[in-house]
Amino acid sequence: MPNPIVSLDHVSRVYAMGRMEVPALADVSLTVHPGEFVAIVGPSGSGKTTMMNVLGCLDRPTSGQYLLAGTPVSDLDDDGLARLRSLTIGFVFQSYNLLPRTTALDNVATPLLYQGVPRRERHARARAALERLGLGDRLDHESTELSGGQQQRVAVARALVTEPALILADEPTGNLDSQSGAEVLALLHELNSAGRTIVLITHDQDVAEAADRQIHLRDGRILT
Numbered sequence: 001m002p003n004p005i006v007s008l009d010h011v012s013r014v015y016a017m018g019r020m021e022v023p024a025l026a027d028v029s030l031t032v033h034p035g036e037f038v039a040i041v042g043p044s045g046s047g048k049t050t051m052m053n054v055l056g057c058l059d060r061p062t063s064g065q066y067l068l069a070g071t072p073v074s075d076l077d078d079d080g081l082a083r084l085r086s087l088t089i090g091f092v093f094q095s096y097n098l099l100p101r102t103t104a105l106d107n108v109a110t111p112l113l114y115q116g117v118p119r120r121e122r123h124a125r126a127r128a129a130l131e132r133l134g135l136g137d138r139l140d141h142e143s144t145e146l147s148g149g150q151q152q153r154v155a156v157a158r159a160l161v162t163e164p165a166l167i168l169a170d171e172p173t174g175n176l177d178s179q180s181g182a183e184v185l186a187l188l189h190e191l192n193s194a195g196r197t198i199v200l201i202t203h204d205q206d207v208a209e210a211a212d213r214q215i216h217l218r219d220g221r222i223l224t
């Protein structure tokens with residue numbers, strides 16, 4: 001087996017609420033290997049957002065160890081963590097999070113800017129990613145000129161353009177009609193078939209069915 005991309009070892013995340021402690025994640029262990037397509041599914045309050053923030057290095061565990069692509073996140077300062085995140089993870093969000101008044105091409109090229117890739121190469125790679133997702137005729141469109149499904153495909157292109165080891169998708173179909181949602185799930189499936197590792201976070205059991213493996217969260221714990 002190659003090294004895991006995600007390794008959570010007895011991870012907890014406890015929020016302090018005055019004198020109360022809220023264990024949003026409690027003793028969670030999870031391993032995701034390269035090439036897997038895993039869904040993390042649970043109802044409201046089960047810990048999905050907390051899990052997303054920990055996996056995405058936007059938050060740190062209170063206890064336990066998280067290794068992302070073999071690197072213990074606890075060894076990194078905030079800048080180091082941001083660098084590891086930008087090199088390793090492509091994010092897809094429910095609300096697309098595209099930059100307004102910015103073309104599809106520039107939206108997709110932006111993560112490469114943070115990696116210091118020269119302009120010409122940024123645009124070539126962004127164009128290739130958009131063409132791959134069937135948006136080659138939408139390069140110069142701004143988000144307001146695109147449907148929800150198209151905006152989410154731009155977001156997927158942006159997540160892919162850095163060739164990240166992991167795609168982390170948080171309710172990626174939550175704002176879409178059922179047909180556009182099914183298309184985005186089919187797209188994730190296709191990317192996974194091409195070897196991309198995907199973690200999909202959702203409250204929707206039907207959406208979770210798109211994955212090869214489902215992890216069920218309840219009250220901050222993984223159901224076994």
Ligand SMILES: Nc1ncnc2c1ncn2[C@@H]1O[C@H](COP(=O)(O)OP(=O)(O)O)[C@@H](O)[C@H]1O
Binds near residue numbers: 017
């Ligand atoms: N910043 C916070 N402070 C205190 N409690 C929180 C905070 N964020 C989440 N929680 C609590 O942690 C639990 C899990 O929340 P969350 O991860 O948002 O679940 P989900 O995304 O599945 O709805 C809930 O009980 C929630 O109230």
Ligand SMILES: [Mg+2]
Binds near residue numbers: 045048049050
């Ligand atoms: Mg949530």
